[in-house]
Amino acid sequence: MHSEVVASRSADQRDSRESRNGTPQLDAVSLAIIEQLQEDGRRPYAAIGKAVGLSEAAVRQRVQKLLDQGVMQIVAVTDPLTVGFRRQAMVGINVEGDVESVADALTAMSECEYVVMTAGSFDLMVEIVCEDDDHLLDVINKRIRALPGVRSTESFVYLKLKKQTYMWGTR
Amino acid sequence: MHSEVVASRSADQRDSRESRNGTPQLDAVSLAIIEQLQEDGRRPYAAIGKAVGLSEAAVRQRVQKLLDQGVMQIVAVTDPLTVGFRRQAMVGINVEGDVESVADALTAMSECEYVVMTAGSFDLMVEIVCEDDDHLLDVINKRIRALPGVRSTESFVYLKLKKQTYMWGTR
DNA sequence: CATCACTGCTGCGAAATCCGCAGGGTTCCG
DNA sequence: CGGAACCCTGCGGATTTCGCAGCAGTGATG
Numbered sequence: 001m002h003s004e005v006v007a008s009r010s011a012d013q014r015d016s017r018e019s020r021n022g023t024p025q026l027d028a029v030s031l032a033i034i035e036q037l038q039e040d041g042r043r044p045y046a047a048i049g050k051a052v053g054l055s056e057a058a059v060r061q062r063v064q065k066l067l068d069q070g071v072m073q074i075v076a077v078t079d080p081l082t083v084g085f086r087r088q089a090m091v092g093i094n095v096e097g098d099v100e101s102v103a104d105a106l107t108a109m110s111e112c113e114y115v116v117m118t119a120g121s122f123d124l125m126v127e128i129v130c131e132d133d134d135h136l137l138d139v140i141n142k143r144i145r146a147l148p149g150v151r152s153t154e155s156f157v158y159l160k161l162k163k164q165t166y167m168w169g170t171r
Numbered sequence: 172m173h174s175e176v177v178a179s180r181s182a183d184q185r186d187s188r189e190s191r192n193g194t195p196q197l198d199a200v201s202l203a204i205i206e207q208l209q210e211d212g213r214r215p216y217a218a219i220g221k222a223v224g225l226s227e228a229a230v231r232q233r234v235q236k237l238l239d240q241g242v243m244q245i246v247a248v249t250d251p252l253t254v255g256f257r258r259q260a261m262v263g264i265n266v267e268g269d270v271e272s273v274a275d276a277l278t279a280m281s282e283c284e285y286v287v288m289t290a291g292s293f294d295l296m297v298e299i300v301c302e303d304d305d306h307l308l309d310v311i312n313k314r315i316r317a318l319p320g321v322r323s324t325e326s327f328v329y330l331k332l333k334k335q336t337y338m339w340g341t342r
Numbered sequence: 343c344a345t346c347a348c349t350g351c352t353g354c355g356a357a358a359t360c361c362g363c364a365g366g367g368t369t370c371c372g
Numbered sequence: 373c374g375g376a377a378c379c380c381t382g383c384g385g386a387t388t389t390c391g392c393a394g395c396a397g398t399g400a401t402g
Contacts, residue, residue: 034254359389
């Protein structure tokens with residue numbers, strides 16, 4: 001017990017501050033806490049504390065801070081199919097003019113689950129979650145293509161989701 | 172209070188069974204529970220019960236069942252950048268021969284966060300999460316392209332993640 | 343119609359967890 | 373040397389979780 005991270009606590013603490021790019025830097029203990037919560041988001045603080053070598057209260061404070069900072073969030077994730085969304089697609093988009101403003105417009109659409117600006121033959125890639133084919137068609141043809149600046153789109157309808165994990169940092 | 176779902180409980184219960192396609196069907200109450208947990212994965216059962224019109228114990232039993240069935244999971248999700256993964260990419264893949272076996276091989280790779288079989292000009296799309304450029308290059312050129320059956324790949328390196336939600340069912 | 347199995351909800355007490363707070367140690371300044 | 377900023381620990385009290393017994397509705401069976 002308490003075998004984990006004991007060395008040089010002072011150094012670890014220091015780099016939980018902001019780094020130059022504005023994103024908070026995480027020490028090994030916070031990373032270990034995140035790993036615990038990636039396995040089970042409801043794991044008790046005391047159990048986490050035992051695993052990472054910290055008291056219950058300390059874990060609680062760190063978790064709260066990570067949540068406040070937006071470093072992580074603890075949520076239920078579902079299989080879209082079982083929740084009634086039968087059609088999903090990835091859409092690659094090419095833009096003329098300001099990519100960011102198109103991205104913002106997409107972000108505002110509730111059907112867009114995932115919006116990312118990319119390098120390559122697409123400027124944007126968007127994941128769409130819909131209830132059925134009609135819905136999907138409507139979103140792609142009527143809403144996305146209608147956005148000012150959208151030059152072209154290419155769709156990849158999902159046939160089968162093989163893997164979906166949230167294990168960043170657990171490697 | 173208790174204003175939510177009171178009508179026809181018998182009907183609701185019935186369709187929490189399996190439907191023809193093997194995926195469990197969810198009633199309105201379970202959906203409401205999931206929505207609560209999508210807002211906060213650690214919300215107490217009693218609070219959820221108050222919101223959906225059920226007792227604490229009933230909520231607890233339903234949540235446990237949803238977890239057991241694999242309908243949802245409660246986990247911590249993070250911003251990859253703050254956890255030390257500085258390069259991400261979407262990779263479109265074309266396959267000759269058995270697509271499924273290639274998909275399985277990709278699924279087994281820890282760097283592949285997301286694997287989906289698609290219709291369109293790619294057979295597979297894969298999201299890769301890496302520590303740096305070298306790591307990314309290695310995964311794409313050495314590991315993915317080396318897979319038997321992989322005919323070609325096209326990469327889309329992430330420049331900026333604009334949106335990432337887990338709000339299925341919360342619409 | 344009686345009965346049995348099954349499922350899901352409720353209520354309740356005991357155990358475990360969460361929460362707020364006071365106190366102590368360390369580091370970093372002026 | 374103070375003082376401020378952090379982060380940790382320990383500790384009660386409030387809250388939550390947990391397991392279980394009991395009950396009601398449904399469907400199948402004879």
